[in-house]
Amino acid sequence: MKFMKTIATAALALAVAMPAAAETTKVGFVYVGTPGDGGWTYEHDQGRKAVEAEFGDKVETTYVENVAEGPDAERVLTQMALSGHDLIFTTSFGFMDQTNNVAAKFPDIKFEHATGYKREHPNVSTYGARFYEGRAVIGTIAGRMTKSNKIGYIASFPIPEVIRGINSAYIHAKKVNPEAEMKVVWVFSWFDPAKEADAAAALIEQGVDVIMQHTDSTAPMAKAAETEGVIAFGQASDMGQYADGPRVSSIIDNWAPYYIERTKAVMDGTWEQVDTWGGIDSGMVEIGDFTDKLPQPVKDEATALANAIADGSYHPFTGPLNKQDGTPWLAEGETAGDGDLLGMSFYVEGIEGDLPQ
Structure with missing residues (x-):
């Protein structure tokens, strides 16, 4: 009996000494096109990859591509919400109403909508570029x-x-x-x-x-x-x-810093509703x-x-x-x-x- 108590005490000490498993933040992206488009969705996906590079195994990112604007977007967003995502970025203007509709049903999940203006719930932010x-x-x-x-x-x-x-x-x-x-x-x-x-x-x-x-x-x-x-x-x-x-220059949408900043805010508990409209000055x-x-x-x-x-x-x-x-x-x-x-x-x-x- 004394031997069993010794084992139990040692096991308890080991459990206390071992750090708790790091919690992984799950971040989802909904794309209107494909990352292979070479343009809009490509740059959003570069931002997603930047989040992975910044936080490593502290984050898990997922994406769904070629999502039609309209009812199908609401279905995709609902599936994402049900699959344990902490933060979801919806990356096209036509996802605006669907983002707010789903956000109302999942108040503990943070939603970020690109280029929109509706923030009908406290867990919805909007962002866009000038x-x-x-x-x-x-x-x-x-x-x-x-x-x-x-x-x-x-x-x-x-x-x-x-x-x-x-x-x-x-x-x-x-x-x-x-x-x-x-x-x-x-x-x-x-x-x-x-x-x-x-x-x-x-x-x-x-x-x-x-x-x-x-x-x-x-x-x-x-x-x-x-x-x-x-x-x-x-x-x-x-x-x-x-x-x-033919290309002589370009306009580049650099979403990476914003995606990193907002993911970090969810991770450290400082996320709050914002409306961001960045331009050349912000990069x-x-x-x-x-x-x-x-x-x-x-x-x-x-x-x-x-x-x-x-x-x-x-x-x-x-x-x-x-x-x-x-x-x-x-x-x-x-x-x-x-x-x-x-x-x-x-x-x-x-x-x-x-x-x-």
């Missing part, structure tokens, strides 16, 4: 580099985020080249390589020699590569594989390397503009600016507030075509 700042920079390059004075823009959906980008690119192209025109083609999809390629081809047939996009695949870049003299910009990621072809929006196709004065001008946006000495939406119908919008020297930008639903004066409703 992409329009980057488009001011590449719009300047486009205005300087076009020889036909025709700039093409492949747009996804007529939501404020996309409209802001079109307006910003046009305003800054026009500033450096008063003869510049912008032609917009709407494809009503985030990721559809065939539609995006067809849109690029249609723009090139109209004489466009600079192509921009707010869609997720590399298809427009590939189509631009087929025509001599057409240049393009990487969208969401660097798309550096085209640097020897959430980056301008890709300039290729040698750009003359040094154009590189210098683009760099100076990016620096001025970053340090706050210049705002991409500074008056005088009118709406497309000629209605005054911003007076001389007046800048647009975030509320106006977040709800933007009009083209600025000079852009051709009607804005879909």
Whole structure:
């Protein structure tokens, strides 16, 4: 009996001496496309990998790709919530309502929605990037580099985020080249390589020699590569594989620091509801390397503009600016507030075509 007590005492001492198993934080990502798209989802997945690299075996990450916006997203989110996730990132605008619906049912799980504005429950945060700042920079390059004075823009959906980008690119192209025109083609999809390629081809047939996009695949870049003299910009990621072809720079979405920060907040218990809108100053929006196709004065001008946006000495939406119908919008020297930008639903004066409703 005394021997058994000795064993029990030793076992208890060993149990006390051994540290408790480290708790693993489970982080999920819901993707509208595939990490192989080379653009939007690729960069979100780079952020996921950065979380793994930062925290090692303290985290477990999962993802579901090609999730359609709508009811299917709610099903995927519910499955994630039921499978023990502590934090879930939903990475497309069209997941907004589904994110809030599922968050209401799982108040102990933290949800983060990209590019949305609804935070209906205390366990939902929103985050996005001021992409329009980057488009001011590449719009300047486009205005300087076009020889036909025709700039093409492949747009996804007529939501404020996309409209802001079109307006910003046009305003800054026009500033450096008063003869510049912008032609917009709407494809009503985030990721559809065939539609995006067809849109690029249609723009090139109209004489466009600079192509921009707010869609997720590399298809427009590939189509631009087929025509001599057409240049393009990487969208969401660097798309550096085209640097020897049409790509002259890019807008890069750098989600990694945010994903690391928010995962750490869940791990240490400091997570709270926030609305984050980062730009060039925070590093959430980056301008890709300039290729040698750009003359040094154009590189210098683009760099100076990016620096001025970053340090706050210049705002991409500074008056005088009118709406497309000629209605005054911003007076001389007046800048647009975030509320106006977040709800933007009009083209600025000079852009051709009607804005879909």
